[in-house]
Amino acid sequence: MAEEVKVFGVWASPYSRRVELALKLKGVPYEYIEEDLSNKSPLLLKYNPIHEKVPVLLHNGKPIVESILILEYIDKTWKGYPILPEDPYERAMARFWSKFMDEKCMPAIWEACWIDEKEQEAFEHLKTLENALKGKFFGGETIGLVDIACNWLAFWVGVIQEVSEREVVNAEKFPILCKWIEEFINSSPVKESLPPRENLLAFFRARREFFSASVSASK
Structure with missing residues (x-):
């Protein structure tokens, strides 16, 4: 069956x-x-x-x-491709950095894309995340849990920056992260699981005023 x-x-x-x-x-x-x-x-x-x-x-x-x-x-x-490491410590660290992405990085980067005063907080979180990247991917030589959790940073942030006209993430500030972004989004499985960029641009452009107003209201 x-x-x-x-x-x-x-x-x-x-x-x-x-x-x-x-x-x-x-x-x-x-x-x-x-x-x-x-x-x-x-x-x-x-x-x-x-x-x-x-x-x-x-x-x-x-x-x-x-x-x-x-x-x-x-x-x-499902066996086969490992998403989390086998080592208990490494598994715990993968969970930690995934949580850090969701609870610290994403909110700070999102706000920084719309509000100048929020950029420093985002910068500090991104530097912390960049320092955790020791190999080609967060998972080492293959894509793992943290890489998957950071998919928003790899693809969505570039679209949001284009819409908001604010550059929070670039190669000058974060060379290691930007190299990771290039490796990640050019991986075949990742390409197959990303939304069309033009559609995402249209989505955020249509909601730009709402997003900007909602972030300003939460200051």
Whole structure:
């Protein structure tokens, strides 16, 4: 009997794309279901009733939510390509840096793309992240958990910077990170799991005033 693997996501969401990339790296076939978060489907509400958001991985009828938890589940469930290291310390560090990306880097970079006064905080977090990059990827010579968690930095940030006309991340400030970005987004599995850049540009341009106003209101 064939496995049932479904991903409920949104095309522009870096969190959804994390899950798709992990499944592609593992070579796991899946069905993708696009959600409209302004009109959430009954299935999304059924499978993620607490947060009511994407992504949701449905494996043989069992839902798993929260992108980093889904990545760990994928790594444990399907053998082959390792997403997390085997060494317990290295696994803990991968979880730490993934959490650092989501809880510290992403909010600071997002705000810095719209507000000048926020740039220093983003700079400090990005330097910390850059200092953690010791190899070709955060996972060493292959893409791992931290690389996947940093997909927003690799692809989405460049689009947001173009829309906001603020350059928070560049090769002069962060040469090591920018080299990683080039390696990461040019990897074949990553290319297959990224949204079309022009579509993403249009998405953020259409919402530019809303994003700018919402960030300013939160100061």
